Amino acid sequence: MIGSKINWWLFGLTACLLSGQVSAQQYRFNYSKLYTQMKNNLKEGHPDVKVAFFFQEQETFRICNIDKAWMEKDEHYEEFTIPDSQELVVPIDNNLRQVGPLVYVDTEKGKLCDFSMVVMTNKPLQGQVTYTQIKALLPQMSKMLDDLGGMFSSWFSPEVIGLTLEFRSIRNGSITVSNGASINIENGKGLIKLVDLKEEAVLDFPQTTFRVLPLLGK
Template sequence: MKKLSLSLLGSAMLMLATPATHAQEYMFTYSKLYTQLKNNTKEGHDDVKVGVFFVDANTKKLCDIEKAWMEKEEHYEEFVIPVTKELPLPVDKNLKSANPLVFVQTQQDTRCDYSLVVMTKSPLAGQVSYEQLAPLMPQMQAMLEDLGGMFAGWFTPQVQGVTMEFANDLNGKIVLSNGIEKNIVDGKVQVALNEIGEGGYMTLPESTTRVLPYLPSATE
């Protein structure tokens, strides 16, 4: 098995590939991730967090993590990967000091990118009201700016809503209480908070797998 070291300094997305006949294996040090992950413990981030994922470099779909673990000398701990495909790294100062190696194996024949995202801690489901979503906007904004560093507030796009992802590349729609319909295409849909309006709500066909910020100005 070929092992590849990832340098995570100053980058939120990196690409590496191994020969197609082998599973792809990533190796990095815990301390390099801790700088970003520690934002999850900050006051004011009650409903949002930084999530760690691997994304197919070609399709941009989430990669399956076949196995992941930490090791340091005689110590070894394997992670249980959730159905959301998130790498469930703990946030621990003691681990930062010990600085174990973290290994991640993804499926063979697939080149994956390492990705840090801002997302909600809990999924959305059923009827989701304006009042339920509104508190998420400033928390997502603050987390993005915390990740960006000292001057991030000057250039971080404004969070104006949510990007919702659903399992199995769902194609369908969500319906807003004002009659607007939004199409879910390949498991993804974006909704601005002002499209729902105060006192309004949206109805989801099933529970989300991830809820990320919607940053319209970032794509303009």
């Protein structure tokens, strides 16, 4: 199972869809709800991993473009800068949590998009990546998932067994491993299981990753 989406019922983060028409979608969030999840990025134990927000197309699961995103409260208004990755980047500010502005997001016209909260690496992986680098990410992802889930989440959380690599412009290909093996890239994704790698393994990535997510065991 790929750790690309986190269940809504577990974290209670909800979005209000203001327009259900395919021609345009606008979502509204309470900033304090977003802050509850984002504040985990400030905790210790996962310096290379973060919680991130995206919108994904319902049918294809591809990332939807964000046309515009902003927050407002009474006469105060601030528009967000949307990076090329189309991540919804919201400031982490306890003062804002107390004020309680509303966050609005307009997604691209003509597509039905779902809000998606993911655990992913802060930086992409590229070039030659070692077994040690991959291994170091797994406990950080587990810790972040535990932080998001609360006190007893470690009792029922699936194990992080590897990484899910997403590539933007490679649909099908392979990642070369130093022992002569290879890892397939299918539909833009490559799955790396740590148990399948030797400690001296070096992986040669054909392209910089778009996102690096946890790969969860069953």
